[in-house]
Amino acid sequence: MYEPMSLDQQTELSPDEIHEVLTRHETGVLSLAKADEPYAIPISYGYNAESGCFYLRLVSTPESEKRQFLTSSPRARLVVHEADGQLYRSIIAEGTLERVDPDELTVERIVQYGEAKRPLFEIWGETKRDLDIQLFELEPDSLGGREIELDPEESDA
Secondary structure, eight states, X not given: OOOOOOGGGEEEOOHHHHHHHHHHOOEEEEEEEETTEEEEEXXXXXXXXXXXXXXXXXXXXXXXXXXXXXXXXXXXXXXXXXXXXXXXXXXXXXXXXXXXXXXXXXXXXXXXXXXXXXXXXXXXXXXXXXXXXXXXXXXXXXXXXEEEEOOHHHHHO
């Protein structure tokens, strides 16, 4: 029989711990919504621990579902997680996804986007000329994280 984890095994991560996890990773899941329709995609990101800002390069085709969700400045949630043995951590960043006009790029911004590598799981059958690469920034309104230490006996059950 499954028994839920006790709440005393969960702890909130400090801001320093959150930044440590986010700088250690480069991929997460970006969730967007339009009316009652959700959309979530795996993405790669660059992260600046000083400003707390995420930098994303999103690739889409003219008829893609992704492009439909990116037509305005949508509210977004980015989830980054890791598991290491009996330890599980998750970070959730929420805010408005803002498109960056290429004319507004500075050297500092370009460096941040260099950290946003395109994930290997993003495979395209279309030719490169049909792909649209857009730059976005997510400066979270809220950023939180938690850590759960699993009891070895519970995870074996």
